[in-house]
Amino acid sequence: MTPGTAWRRIAWAVLAVAVVIAVTPYVWLLLTSFKTRVDILSPEPTWRFAPTWANYPAVFIGKEYLPLLWNSLLIAGFSTLLSLAIGAPAAYVFARERFPGREDLFFFFLTTRMAPPISIAVPLFLFFTATGMIDTLHAVIIAHTSFNLSLVVWMMRGFFADIPREIDEAAQMDGRSRLGAFLGVVLPLAAPGLAATAVLCFILSWNEFLYAFLLAAFEGRPLTVGIPGLVTPHGTLWGQVAAVAVVATLPIVVFAMLVQRHLVRGLTFGAVKA
Amino acid sequence: MGVALRGIRRTFPDGTVALHGLDLAFEQGEFIVLLGPSGSGKTTACRMLAGLDVPSAGTIEIDGRDVTSLPPRLRGMGMVFQNYALYAHKSVFENIAYPLRVRKFAGDAIRSKVQAIAAMLRIEPYLHRKPAELSGGQAQRVAVARALVWEPAICLMDEPLSNLDALLRLQLRTELKRLHRDLRKTFVFVTHDQEEAMTLGTRIAVLRDGRLEQFEAPRDIYRRPASRFVAEFIGRPAMNTLDGEVRDRRFHAPGLSIPVGERSSGPVVLGIRPEQIEIVPAGTEGAVPLVLDVCEPVEPDVLWFLRAGDRSLIVRGTHDDATAESGRTLHVRFPVAALHWFDPATGARRP
Numbered sequence: 001m002t003p004g005t006a007w008r009r010i011a012w013a014v015l016a017v018a019v020v021i022a023v024t025p026y027v028w029l030l031l032t033s034f035k036t037r038v039d040i041l042s043p044e045p046t047w048r049f050a051p052t053w054a055n056y057p058a059v060f061i062g063k064e065y066l067p068l069l070w071n072s073l074l075i076a077g078f079s080t081l082l083s084l085a086i087g088a089p090a091a092y093v094f095a096r097e098r099f100p101g102r103e104d105l106f107f108f109f110l111t112t113r114m115a116p117p118i119s120i121a122v123p124l125f126l127f128f129t130a131t132g133m134i135d136t137l138h139a140v141i142i143a144h145t146s147f148n149l150s151l152v153v154w155m156m157r158g159f160f161a162d163i164p165r166e167i168d169e170a171a172q173m174d175g176r177s178r179l180g181a182f183l184g185v186v187l188p189l190a191a192p193g194l195a196a197t198a199v200l201c202f203i204l205s206w207n208e209f210l211y212a213f214l215l216a217a218f219e220g221r222p223l224t225v226g227i228p229g230l231v232t233p234h235g236t237l238w239g240q241v242a243a244v245a246v247v248a249t250l251p252i253v254v255f256a257m258l259v260q261r262h263l264v265r266g267l268t269f270g271a272v273k274a
Numbered sequence: 275m276g277v278a279l280r281g282i283r284r285t286f287p288d289g290t291v292a293l294h295g296l297d298l299a300f301e302q303g304e305f306i307v308l309l310g311p312s313g314s315g316k317t318t319a320c321r322m323l324a325g326l327d328v329p330s331a332g333t334i335e336i337d338g339r340d341v342t343s344l345p346p347r348l349r350g351m352g353m354v355f356q357n358y359a360l361y362a363h364k365s366v367f368e369n370i371a372y373p374l375r376v377r378k379f380a381g382d383a384i385r386s387k388v389q390a391i392a393a394m395l396r397i398e399p400y401l402h403r404k405p406a407e408l409s410g411g412q413a414q415r416v417a418v419a420r421a422l423v424w425e426p427a428i429c430l431m432d433e434p435l436s437n438l439d440a441l442l443r444l445q446l447r448t449e450l451k452r453l454h455r456d457l458r459k460t461f462v463f464v465t466h467d468q469e470e471a472m473t474l475g476t477r478i479a480v481l482r483d484g485r486l487e488q489f490e491a492p493r494d495i496y497r498r499p500a501s502r503f504v505a506e507f508i509g510r511p512a513m514n515t516l517d518g519e520v521r522d523r524r525f526h527a528p529g530l531s532i533p534v535g536e537r538s539s540g541p542v543v544l545g546i547r548p549e550q551i552e553i554v555p556a557g558t559e560g561a562v563p564l565v566l567d568v569c570e571p572v573e574p575d576v577l578w579f580l581r582a583g584d585r586s587l588i589v590r591g592t593h594d595d596a597t598a599e600s601g602r603t604l605h606v607r608f609p610v611a612a613l614h615w616f617d618p619a620t621g622a623r624r625p
Contacts (some may be wrong), residue, residue, distance in 0.1 A: 098287065166359035169326050172346040173353040173430075174420070175376035184376075188363050 033242035059240035072222035079144035087152025095160035159193030282332035307475035352421030360405035502621035528583025545614035548590040
């Protein structure tokens with residue numbers, strides 16, 4: 001055995017351990033969602049049990065959690081669209097134009113993410129109360145857009161910078177306005193980056209709990225906020241918690257699979273090249 | 275249709291001046307070459323014409339109409355970029371069709387126009403490909419097709435051949451010349467390569483440090499360079515230039531003294547093209563003996579490098595002129611009619 005293959009085996013072993021650590025909780029979650037209350041609470045954790053489907057209808061139909069799924073989709077979807085609609089043009093300007101204070105302003109976008117989220121929770125709450133938007137989807141969508149915006153600006157600047165300036169100029173010579181060149185040529189060329197950014201925005205918004213909980217605890221609450229509702233005075237309904245959690249993670253897993261190649265490129269390249 | 279740049283000045287935000295009041299006017303159907311070393315302002319001038327850059331002062335007129343503040347799309351010009359600037363997500367066909375689609379041409383008009391220009395540039399077999407699947411030469415042909423397909427009055431080209439390898443560059447050069455002849459459009463071509471400029475241009479604008487040195491037909495520039503800079507920049511090998519002074523009907527430079535006829539005395543720069551120095555038998559009237567340093571055969575000619583003081587004089591001759599033996603003395607004559615004179619301080623041409 002050469003040293004090369006020895007190292008390779010060690011690398012595989014380390015990787016295997018990492019995968020097991022990362023995946024086990026999800027597997028356990030999945031199994032739990034199909035367990036009866038008895039199996040869940042049994043003192044010895046077991047891999048073998050008689051599966052039941054009951055948890056899913058119990059929570060989604062019995063407890064009317066289905067609309068929460070819809071809320072999650074609306075919040076994540078619209079906050080992603082809004083972040084891209086504002087953030088992508090901003091990132092394009094950062095990538096192309098020179099103006100005084102450009103780098104400072106660019107860094108400012110990042111600093112909005114440096115403070116702990118809870119620190120702006122009270123101002124946000126007061127703002128949305130004053131504007132009458134509290135406990136609506138709008139409030140959560142706007143709150144999520146506020147932190148996704150910085151992500152979009154940071155990631156998309158790198159993607160736009162990768163596109164040669166001459167592409168914009170060629171489109172202008174071909175008869176487009178500056179805005180037309182951006183919409184018609186630059187944006188389609190940046191589509192892979194845009195998709196990766198969108199998925200990341202969607203995931204962050206989908207998983208967000210704190211702002212959603214504070215701003216929409218009742219009517220507009222998404223799935224994440226619904227889970228604590230299953231902690232009842234009579235005990236925690238672990239099977240139903242798991243069922244909600246499985247449904248909540250499913251879109252993320254699918255999305256991540258779809259764009260993982262672009263996602264890795266976007267996160268490294270976009271950040272470094274900016 | 276005429277184009278005129280009047281007093282174009284461009285100062286960049288960092289304070290560098292790319293153009294110091296450029297005046298340039300040309301007519302419909304010309305092949306104008308903007309020639310100069312890097313930093314001469316040639317690309318800036320081209321971008322001003324395109325509308326991709328805005329002059330700090332001065333005006334640009336097309337047919338007497340001031341277009342200085344018009345955006346590129348309203349100027350009626352096509353442009354070819356050095357790095358091709360093709361749309362990677364569109365097929366070759368769609369790349370070429372793009373200016374037509376933006377300008378709302380009908381579907382069959384688009385098809386026939388794209389086919390026609392693709393035939394001219396011999397890229398028909400690649401119309402369904404993506405730009406990434408093209409070689410450099412093919413990609414640049416597509417870029418030329420895209421710039422010309424909607425028949426703009428003026429086609430701008432910013433160093434379009436510079437990214438191609440030597441052989442391809444020659445091929446495409448000839449094709450551009452043919453295209454210009456057939457289409458009768460105005461071409462404005464930016465390059466730093468004097469050979470490209472000489473072979474392509476109907477007129478060449480030689481730029482240096484943001485100023486126009488000379489704007490004439492290639493032949494006239496070659497025969498009567500307006501300055502020492504132009505003299506040395508145009509023609510390969512470059513014109514021999516020697517700093518010296520005229521005294522008693524002779525030009526004196528270190529290691530060299532040649533008869534030049536009646537001239538006023540004083541310091542001056544003498545220039546002579548390598549092919550106009552004559553190698554003559556010893557004892558010929560006016561002949562100057564010089565020692566052969568090295569010789570470079572550039573078949574069918576030979577370049578003789580002769581020592582004159584600490585300088586080297588290049589003579590373009592044939593194998594018959596002498597034997598290539600380093601250290602030998604050759605006798606050369608400088609025909610008075612072939613001499614160019616430049617001001618030693620300003621470099622301007624003197625009569």
